Amino acid sequence: MTLREQSAASVRVATFNTHHGTAPDGRPALDACLRLLDDLAPDVIALQEVDRGWRRSGFADQPARYAEGLGGRALFAANLRLPAEDDPAQGGAVRGSRAAAREYGTVLLTRHPILRAAHHPLPVPHGAEPRGVQVALIDVRGVPIRxxxxxxxxxxxxxxxxxxxxxxxxxxxxxxxxxxxxxxxVVLGDLNAEPGRGGHRVLLDAGFADAWAIAGTGPGRTFVDPESGSGARIDHVLVRGAAIVSARVGSLVPTPSDHEPLIVEISPRG
Known part of the structure; x- marks a missing residue:
């Protein structure tokens, strides 16, 4: 099954850490992320490290750009809000409704009806980066997926x-x-945990299946350190209550991030 082939009975889910829309060397890469998204053609994809209003990513409203690129809706959850930065191209501070802050977080992106959605903070140590979980019920061709x-x-x-x-x-x-x-x-995301460790272990113990362990081939490395070249399988798709049809890492389009996307086909009725 190629990335663009999909059974009518299957649902394509994916996760991708975008590295805030910049390449590891600091070059802007939002357009490359959009090309990758077009190639993957997911029903639902979770994106991590997404910016809105940051100088480092050209002050782009990335959630809006991703929604436009997929032709769907982006549920953006800002886990981190900081004061706005000056934009020299605008003659000073960024203008508009988001002028009060720059935001950084995660996105759930889908072309299908969202029945309901919520964002919840996760426990973090004092001084650590804020984290959250987005939970959504999505109607994919008449089948609800949580x-x-x-x-x-x-x-x-x-x-x-x-x-x-x-x-x-x-x-x-x-x-x-x-x-x-x-x-x-379906749990989608960068768990920052290799198989059997941390949050990955907790989800397996709760009855979730690791899609790559079921249907993937090879090491399935989703993160590669740009300096050392070492890698790890830390981005995961975990499934409970559906059959896992296939799993693959990567895209026909070169990945601009230090992560690779993980794409999984599931059969909700399987």
């Missing part, structure tokens, strides 16, 4: 595990909401 988009803490498996436990609580709360349908559950 999705959690995450970017977990880096460097401490115990913190990552606590965050994954909160992700599970938020998924359970959404499932228990009045009128909530039964639905397959």
């Amino acid at each position: 999705v959690a988009g995450v970017h977990l803490h880096d460097g401490d498996d115990a913190v990552s595990a606590r965050q994954a436990e909160e992700v599970l609580r938020r998924l359970a709360a959404d499932e228990a909401a009045p009128g909530a349908p039964e639905a397959p559950e």
Whole structure:
């Protein structure tokens, strides 16, 4: 199955850490990210390290650009808000409704109807980067899919595990909401944890299946250090309540980030 081939009965989900729309050498790469998104053609994709209003990424409203590129809707969750930076091209501070802050966070992006969605903070150590989980119920061609988009803490498996436990609580709360349908559950994101560690271990213990372990071939490295060349499988698609059809890392389009996308086909009725 090529990236553009898809069964009508399957759902294509993906995760991609965008490195805030810049290449590892600092060059702007938002257009390259958009080309990659067009190639992947996902039903639902979770994006991490997304900017809005930052000098480093040309003051772009990246969530809006991603929504336009996919022809869908971007649910942006700002885990970090800082004062606005000056834009010399605008003669000073950035103007407009977002002038008060620059934002950094995650996006859930889909072409399909969003039945409901919420963003919840995750526990972090004092002084650490704020983290959150986006939980959404999405109608994909008449089939509800419950999705959690995450970017977990880096460097401490115990913190990552606590965050994954909160992700599970938020998924359970959404499932228990009045009128909530039964639905397959998919956790998408940069877990900053290799297989069997931290938050990844917690999700496996809760009955989620690792899509790459089921259907992938090879090491499945999603992160490559641009300096050392060493890599790790830290971006994951974890599935509960659906069959995993295929999994692949990478794209026909060169990846501009220090991460590769992970693309998984699932069969909700499988």
